[in-house]
Amino acid sequence: MTDETNTEPSADSGHPPGLMDKLVSLAKRRGFVFQSSEIYGGVGSVYDYGPLGIELKNRIQQLWWREMVHRYPNIVGIDAGILMNPEVWVASGHVGAFTDPLVECRNCHRRFRADDLPQLEAGDPEAQQCSVCGTTGQWTDPRQFNLMFKTFMGVVEDEAATVYLRPETAQGIFVNFRNVQESVRQKVPFGIAQVGKAFRNEITPGNFIFRTREFEQMEMQFFVAPGTEDEWFEEWKTRRMAWVESLGIRVDRLRFHRHGPDELAHYCRDASDIQYRFPFGWQEFEGIHNRTDYDLGRHQEHSGKKLEYFDQPANRKYLPYVIETSAGLSRTLLVVLADAYDEEEVGGQKRVVLRLKPALAPFQAAVFPLVKKGGMPEIAEKLAGELRGRFNVFHDIAGSIGRRYRRQDEAGTPFCLTIDGQTLEDETCTVRDRDSLEQIRVPLSGVAAWLGAAVGGASPGA
Numbered sequence: 001m002t003d004e005t006n007t008e009p010s011a012d013s014g015h016p017p018g019l020m021d022k023l024v025s026l027a028k029r030r031g032f033v034f035q036s037s038e039i040y041g042g043v044g045s046v047y048d049y050g051p052l053g054i055e056l057k058n059r060i061q062q063l064w065w066r067e068m069v070h071r072y073p074n075i076v077g078i079d080a081g082i083l084m085n086p087e088v089w090v091a092s093g094h095v096g097a098f099t100d101p102l103v104e105c106r107n108c109h110r111r112f113r114a115d116d117l118p119q120l121e122a123g124d125p126e127a128q129q130c131s132v133c134g135t136t137g138q139w140t141d142p143r144q145f146n147l148m149f150k151t152f153m154g155v156v157e158d159e160a161a162t163v164y165l166r167p168e169t170a171q172g173i174f175v176n177f178r179n180v181q182e183s184v185r186q187k188v189p190f191g192i193a194q195v196g197k198a199f200r201n202e203i204t205p206g207n208f209i210f211r212t213r214e215f216e217q218m219e220m221q222f223f224v225a226p227g228t229e230d231e232w233f234e235e236w237k238t239r240r241m242a243w244v245e246s247l248g249i250r251v252d253r254l255r256f257h258r259h260g261p262d263e264l265a266h267y268c269r270d271a272s273d274i275q276y277r278f279p280f281g282w283q284e285f286e287g288i289h290n291r292t293d294y295d296l297g298r299h300q301e302h303s304g305k306k307l308e309y310f311d312q313p314a315n316r317k318y319l320p321y322v323i324e325t326s327a328g329l330s331r332t333l334l335v336v337l338a339d340a341y342d343e344e345e346v347g348g349q350k351r352v353v354l355r356l357k358p359a360l361a362p363f364q365a366a367v368f369p370l371v372k373k374g375g376m377p378e379i380a381e382k383l384a385g386e387l388r389g390r391f392n393v394f395h396d397i398a399g400s401i402g403r404r405y406r407r408q409d410e411a412g413t414p415f416c417l418t419i420d421g422q423t424l425e426d427e428t429c430t431v432r433d434r435d436s437l438e439q440i441r442v443p444l445s446g447v448a449a450w451l452g453a454a455v456g457g458a459s460p461g462a
């Protein structure tokens with residue numbers, strides 16, 4: 001992990017060529033991610049998580065929750081509604097300032113973010129070519145486009161009934177600051193964490209699940225005494241990077257990117273992104289933000305309710321400052337998939353393997369009978385049944401053993417347990433390691449304990 005200066009696409013990131021297309025294909029083939037409403041031709045940049053995708057997403061979320069809520073006595077969780085009083089978004093500044101500059105090509109009517117077009121940014125619209133139709137210099141003037149989705153609450157569809165789909169989960173935390181602090185008697189410094197859906201009407205979504213219009217965030221607002229925010233900002237940077245590394249992400253594909261003054265969101269005084277080196281360049285998937293007392297201050301002003309904290313030992317009242325850690329759950333999942341994807345040649349054949357950390361894998365093990373006879377299927381079924389409940393186990397009897405191994409390699413299953421001829425003699429099974437391809441024998445009676453140790457204790461989902 002490094003501190004960054006450049007943001008160029010990375011030719012030498014070590015990813016296999018054409019990784020993004022390969023990931024999209026594998027994600028569909030193995031049941032990780034599907035296009036939403038696919039049978040109707042899809043819908044703009046919304047994705048569904050399939051049986052393996054939801055397992056992986058749940059694992060990431062559970063590990064995050066364990067790290068960010070259960071680990072610290074002074075952090076608690078909440079689950080706020082997606083729909084909120086619209087005044088929340090006026091107070092937070094999102095109605096006025098959560099915008100991107102939008103331009104349209106007058107020839108093909110495609111729309112772009114003006115800040116994605118370098119010549120336009122440089123003040124030379126005549127030199128900027130449209131990437132869709134190739135026309136040069138036919139741009140409308142930029143206008144500010146608000147990214148919040150609107151809908152109506154109640155039976156009358158008019159301006160007064162407008163509500164927004166939240167564009168960040170953070171505001172559900174700020175408006176509950178007082179409720180949480182008083183109900184569970186937390187003292188500053190303390191944090192409130194939340195995982196949930198967020199929605200943004202992105203002008204240029206893309207790169208598969210990297211930028212979508214519906215996504216999930218894992219956010220934590222840490223309330224601190226004014227004057228201590230810079231210290232906490234550095235502390236949370238360190239803690240968050242350590243957690244990301246604990247997922248098994250390659251450290252040479254991780255770095256911090258500190259925001260320049262022109263990059264800062266309207267609520268931020270300081271921000272540092274954790275970036276990953278995707279095949280399409282260095283990009284953020286988590287931000288650590290110093291939000292000052294901006295949000296509590298604005299909500300205090302707009303709601304007319306006091307949100308100050310009384311610091312008894314210091315005998316003073318203040319609005320706490322906030323250090324926010326804001327990670328995209330769906331984007332972290334893309335980082336995990338991109339980092340785990342690998343190809344190699346084994347016995348003259350290409351092998352595709354997801355080298356997921358065992359604690360993240362959708363299935364911790366697969367159980368196979370070598371052949372469908374000789375009592376092997378029954379023993380395999382019994383073993384799978386015994387392991388279920390503690391582990392997520394896949395039981396497969398279809399196709400050759402080689403094909404079953406390949407399917408599990410693509411699913412990222414770290415261990416395959418095979419019931420074979422020797423099992424009938426000595427009640428052991430073959431355990432094949434996904435990464436090294438080594439095979440060892442483990443007694444059937446000891447498989448659960450062996451697997452527990454190999455995946456890091458209890459089932460990650462337990």
Ligand code: GAP
Nearest residue numbers: 168170210211212215285286287326327328331
């Ligand atoms: N509460 C602060 C906040 O929302 P942000 O930098 O706008 O900050 C935080 O978003 C994280 O949410 C990003 O680092 C990214 O992982 C995720 N995110 C934001 N927009 C997204 C989108 N359109 N699709 C997927 N993930 C997104």
